[in-house]
Amino acid sequence: MSTIRDVAKLAEVSVATVSRVLNSNGYVRSDTKERVAKAISELNYRPNDVARSLFKGRSKMIALFVPDIMNPFFPELARAVEDMTKQQGFTFVLCNTDDDLSKEMAYLDALTQKSVDGIIIVSSTMTADYIESFDIPVVALDRIIHSDISSVTVNNREGAKEAVQYLKDSGCQRIAHVAGPEHVSNAKQRLRGYLDVVQKEKWFTSAYVEQGAYHFEGAKKATEKLLTGQPEIDGLFVANDLMAVGAIKAAEGLGISVPEQLSIISFDGIKLGETTSPALTTMAQPIYQIGSRAAELLIEQVENNERKTFVEEFAVQLIERDSTCRREDDAIE
Ligand code: RIB
Numbered sequence: 001m002s003t004i005r006d007v008a009k010l011a012e013v014s015v016a017t018v019s020r021v022l023n024s025n026g027y028v029r030s031d032t033k034e035r036v037a038k039a040i041s042e043l044n045y046r047p048n049d050v051a052r053s054l055f056k057g058r059s060k061m062i063a064l065f066v067p068d069i070m071n072p073f074f075p076e077l078a079r080a081v082e083d084m085t086k087q088q089g090f091t092f093v094l095c096n097t098d099d100d101l102s103k104e105m106a107y108l109d110a111l112t113q114k115s116v117d118g119i120i121i122v123s124s125t126m127t128a129d130y131i132e133s134f135d136i137p138v139v140a141l142d143r144i145i146h147s148d149i150s151s152v153t154v155n156n157r158e159g160a161k162e163a164v165q166y167l168k169d170s171g172c173q174r175i176a177h178v179a180g181p182e183h184v185s186n187a188k189q190r191l192r193g194y195l196d197v198v199q200k201e202k203w204f205t206s207a208y209v210e211q212g213a214y215h216f217e218g219a220k221k222a223t224e225k226l227l228t229g230q231p232e233i234d235g236l237f238v239a240n241d242l243m244a245v246g247a248i249k250a251a252e253g254l255g256i257s258v259p260e261q262l263s264i265i266s267f268d269g270i271k272l273g274e275t276t277s278p279a280l281t282t283m284a285q286p287i288y289q290i291g292s293r294a295a296e297l298l299i300e301q302v303e304n305n306e307r308k309t310f311v312e313e314f315a316v317q318l319i320e321r322d323s324t325c326r327r328e329d330d331a332i333e
Pocket of ligand 1 (some may be wrong): 070071073142143180188214239240241
């Protein structure tokens with residue numbers, strides 16, 4: 001009698017992939033599905049329900065992968081995921097991956113050995129093909145991985161447009177952008193939203209955009225370059241709050257007062273933004289809500305042993321504080 005391993009060998013896939021095809025759970029590429037179905041038919045394989053239920057041992061454990069534990073956004077997100085998993089009776093495991101695929105795969109290997117029930121992933125490196133090798137439900141949080149992978153995110157592009165329009169409406173006449181990493185989906189969306197507003201302006205040049213890598217230091221250097229290269233800049237949209245702290249530091253070092261000479265608006269709404277001087281005007285993500293919702297949706301799939309792809313997007317909200325102000329109408333030459 002053929003086993004699941006015989007099918008995996010003939011189809012040249014992992015046992016986990018065969019299991020996912022049999023249970024119709026999680027992402028499997030269509031060509032892979034065809035190979036597995038062909039092997040099942042050729043071997044006349046009949047899954048053993050008892051073995052299958054044993055194979056799917058439950059650990060009542062949920063893991064969260066985050067790319068940068070040093071960024072205060074992620075501990076706030078982890079708090080929400082942990083509260084929901086605990087409320088639902090699951091153990092919570094937090095993994096810091098440094099957005100390094102080899103670290104993500106090492107964590108994944110260790111967790112599947114422990115029969116983890118599901119994983120919530122914030123990642124710019126994980127791909128749908130790698131997720132196919134998982135045999136557990138996965139939810140992408142904050143950053144979309146693939147349209148076939150469930151996700152919970154925010155309206156990054158619309159939020160960025162609103163931030164830049166807010167600077168324009170407050171009288172800023174030359175608005176620059178400190179962007180997040182080019183390979184990160186939500187950084188690209190925020191850059192897109194900035195360009196949606198400024199690209200039609202005759203003053204706009206690509207010199208008004210600098211990379212800040214989502215880090216304090218990167219943003220400080222990027223802002224120094226922007227303000228020394230284009231001293232006419234009077235508005236700055238920064239792609240996350242942690243970088244905005246670096247931008248404020250850069251302006252301070254150049255003797256530029258915020259917001260009197262330079263208005264700064266950012267993105268995230270982390271608690272740190274309330275404590276900076278000046279306090280940050282920002283597009284606040286519903287951080288607790290998206291973390292909690294991702295955990296809730298993942299656990300629903302684990303409990304019901306079902307796999308469907310859902311995509312949920314939440315709206316960010318403008319929080320006005322002291323790093324922006326209305327400008328007088330004195331036109332810049
Ligand atoms: O501050 C960290 C950034 O990375 C946030 O904007 C969040 O969206 C995450 O993707």
